[in-house]
């Protein structure tokens with residue numbers, strides 16, 4: 001049972017902390033850390049790309065309509081530009097463990 005997770009609420013957006021139940025889609029960050037850093041910088045996330053894990057996700061709310069090839073799929077060179085504020089009740093979620101990044105954003 002080690003590592004077993006609930007079927008739902010599996011992913012939280014690294015930027016705004018919304019869960020995959022609250023948004024339409026979640027996307028992986030680029031494996032290339034330089035690209036991932038651009039994504040973080042563009043969403044005003046004061047975090048280093050090295051803080052990202054394989055489970056880190058970004059939700060569709062941060063991508064403008066020009067980023068989508070269709071209703072779900074991002075264009076190959078899509079870059080998120082929308083810095084949607086985080087939701088505060090993320091702090092109540094035990095599964096989310098990037099809260100150090102949140103406190104920085106909260107006090108900007």
Ligand SMILES: [Zn+2]
Nearest residue numbers: 013015016059
């Ligand atoms: Zn988000």
